[in-house]
Amino acid sequence: xxxxxxxxxxxxxxxxxxxxxxxxxxxxxxxxxxxxxxxxxxxxxxxxxxxxxxxxxxxxxxxxxxxxxxxxxxxxxxxxxxxxxxxxxxxxxxxxxxxxxxxxxxxxxxxxxxxxxxxxxxxxxxxxxxxxxxxxx
Amino acid sequence: xxxxxxxxxxxxxxxxxxxxxxxxxxxxxxxxxxxxxxxxxxxxxxxxxxxxxxxxxxxxxxxxxxxxxxxxxxxxxxxxxxxxxxxxxxxxxxxxxxxxxxxxxxxxxxxxxxxxxxxxxxxxxxxxxxxxxxxxxxxxxxxxxxxxxxxxxxxxxxxxxxxxxxxxxxxxxxxxxxxxxxxxxxxxxxxxxxxxxxxxxxxxxxxxxxxxxxxxxxxxxxxxxxxxxxxxxxxxxxxxxxxxxxxxxxxxxxxxxxxxxxxxxxxxxxxxxxxxxxxxxxxxxxxxxxxxxxxxxxxxxxxxxxxxxxxxxxxxxxxxxxxx
Numbered sequence: 001x002x003x004x005x006x007x008x009x010x011x012x013x014x015x016x017x018x019x020x021x022x023x024x025x026x027x028x029x030x031x032x033x034x035x036x037x038x039x040x041x042x043x044x045x046x047x048x049x050x051x052x053x054x055x056x057x058x059x060x061x062x063x064x065x066x067x068x069x070x071x072x073x074x075x076x077x078x079x080x081x082x083x084x085x086x087x088x089x090x091x092x093x094x095x096x097x098x099x100x101x102x103x104x105x106x107x108x109x110x111x112x113x114x115x116x117x118x119x120x121x122x123x124x125x126x127x128x129x130x131x132x133x134x135x136x137x
Numbered sequence: 138x139x140x141x142x143x144x145x146x147x148x149x150x151x152x153x154x155x156x157x158x159x160x161x162x163x164x165x166x167x168x169x170x171x172x173x174x175x176x177x178x179x180x181x182x183x184x185x186x187x188x189x190x191x192x193x194x195x196x197x198x199x200x201x202x203x204x205x206x207x208x209x210x211x212x213x214x215x216x217x218x219x220x221x222x223x224x225x226x227x228x229x230x231x232x233x234x235x236x237x238x239x240x241x242x243x244x245x246x247x248x249x250x251x252x253x254x255x256x257x258x259x260x261x262x263x264x265x266x267x268x269x270x271x272x273x274x275x276x277x278x279x280x281x282x283x284x285x286x287x288x289x290x291x292x293x294x295x296x297x298x299x300x301x302x303x304x305x306x307x308x309x310x311x312x313x314x315x316x317x318x319x320x321x322x323x324x325x326x327x328x329x330x331x332x333x334x335x336x337x338x339x340x341x342x343x344x345x346x347x348x349x350x351x352x353x354x355x356x357x358x359x360x361x362x363x364x365x366x367x368x369x370x371x372x373x374x375x376x377x378x379x380x381x382x383x384x385x386x387x388x389x390x391x392x393x394x395x396x397x398x399x400x401x402x403x404x405x406x407x408x409x410x411x412x413x414x415x416x417x418x419x420x421x422x423x424x425x426x427x428x429x430x431x432x433x434x435x436x437x438x439x440x441x442x443x444x445x446x447x448x449x450x451x452x453x454x455x456x457x458x459x460x461x
Contacts, residue, residue: 001186026180033177035214042220050244051313053327059247060211061181067207068183076187077198080206084251094327123327125403137198 003075006111006136015073015101015115020065022121024093027055034060047092056090062128066117069099070132074113081112081133089124097121104131111135138240143276146240150285151273153236158229158268158289165212165264169204174260177208203257209293209302210252213266230289233270237310242284244313247306254302256295263296271305284311330404331448341368343382351444353454354382355420366420387442387454388417394426394434404448410434414442414456428457 020026024044031041036058039046047055063085071078091097097119105114112135119128138146167173171189178189186193187203194202204212215224224231234245258264271290276283291304337345344367347354355364360377371378394412401407410426412434424442426434440456447453 001184020182030180033173033180034208034211035216036211037215037217037219039220059250060207063207063250063252064177064181064183064205067205068181068185071183071185076185076193078187080254082251082253083207084249086249087247092327120401123330123403125401 001076003077004073004136006106006113009103009106009113009136011103011106013103015069015103015117018069018072018099020097020099022057022091022093022095022097024055027057027061027091027093030061030064031058034058034064036060052090052092054092054094056092057127059085059087062087062091062119065097065099065119066128066130066132069101069117069119070115070134073101074134074136077137079135081135083130083132085128085130087128088126089121091121091127092123095121095123097127101132111137147276150236153229153233153270153287154273156229156233156270158270158291159266160227160229162265162267162292162294163213165214165266166216167212169212169258169260169262169264171202171260173211174202174204174208177205177211199257201259203259204262206254206257206302207252209254209258209264210266210291210304212258212264213293229270230268233273233287234310237285241312242310244282244284244309244311246281246309246311248286248309249305249307251305252302253304256299256301258295258301264301265294265296267292267294277309279309279311281309282311282314284309286310329449331450332404332453333402334450340370344368347382348444348454349452351452353385353387353422353442353444355385355416355418356380356382364418364420366422383418385416385418385422385442387456389414389422389440389442389456391415391426391434391436391438391440392421393436396431406447412456414440422454424454424456426458427455433458 028042041058099119101115101117104116115132121127188205268289268291271288274286289306293301356368358372359379361375363374392413392415397409408431412426439459442454442456445455
């Protein structure tokens with residue numbers, strides 16, 4: 001796996017898109033991998049008592065997927081500087097989330113790059129949007 | 138609540154600002170370890186060797202693997218207790234949430250999380266979280282209901298006191314709309330949204346019925362033969378109400394167009410070009426231009442239409458560029 005060079009990245013570069021089917025397994029297993037045991041992420045009856053059709057993705061998983069989406073593109077020597085996420089509609093089983101991203105800013109002083117990332121699901125629309133700041137060699 | 142009750146409630150509420158969540162720095166149950174990192178990466182689909190491949194990492198700039206920075210908050214989570222017995226009485230954030238819930242603000246929604254990372258965590262590190270209730274907003278009304286935003290601020294450090302990162306976590310605590318519970322258990326599965334259906338009335342049902350059969354018709358005055366679209370009961374030229382129709386060949390060109398950006402409506406595919414198209418027969422029709430880059434759409438562009446099934450419920454004419 002190669003890591004992008006700061007010099008080779010330009011504002012306006014688009015990251016390769018990611019299509020992610022959302023299943024009950026992904027939601028529950030990922031919630032537990034992030035050690036989030038809130039019942040609404042693994043117990044459907046609790047999620048339904050909150051007015052949702054099924055278990056829904058926890059925030060730590062959305063953060064993980066946003067971070068992974070960026071480093072899949074930028075490579076393993078990437079230094080993660082910041083991850084700012086705004087949550088929208090929940091991800092529930094049966095949806096497909098499409099993640100897209102674009103380089104919006106470069107800072108030569110610290111070789112850092114800001115990437116705007118959005119994840120939209122095909123049923124309720126915007127699930128997450130945010131900015132990931134990374135530093136590159 | 139009366140204004141006096143609200144005042145008393147808010148005085149008590151804002152006293153929570155500055156409270157520590159765990160009464161000081163709290164050590165995560167597990168030190169940073171390869172097993173939890175590997176499992177996290179496996180489920181998230183993250184193949185980054187910086188996290189899971191010790192051999193690769195030994196030769197990398199860092200010289201060792203690191204924990205995924207986005208795992209920062211995972212290390213200090215409470216654990217299964219949250220599901221089995223609930224959050225502890227002493228938890229400052231849980232006390233705030235319970236106080237709000239006691240006044241009807243039972244809905245809870247994480248809205249924003251900002252994390253900054255300053256140093257890597259590596260295998261063997263202990264992670265300490267020190268969180269406070271940093272702020273509570275004035276009462277706000279949002280699409281979810283009436284409530285308060287509160288923000289926690291957390292510092293994450295390791296066993297040497299090195300600051301690994303910080304986090305601001307914003308939560309909206311609100312009074313859920315009354316009907317929410319009654320509507321709740323919808324076990325019929327997710328309904329995939331379709332396009333907004335055109336209303337079909339006496340004057341246009343015949344046109345949409347033909348569209349369902351894959352044909353685009355153009356209304357024609359029986360008395361003066363003038364074509365018209367969209368369908369309507371009377372000829373604008375001679376005022377006759379007698380009419381028949383012809384089938385369009387769907388040859389045409391773009392007369393004008395816009396790209397729909399916002400708001401995005403579920404059921405539509407984006408980018409979405411909405412065009413006024415001048416048909417070879419002389420009438421104009423509003424439809425989508427598809428099958429090409431948005432940047433290539435231009436006024437005067439030659440296009441050819443066909444009736445497509447665009448979703449489970451909808452047949453629509455769509456127009457494609459003609460290769461020139």
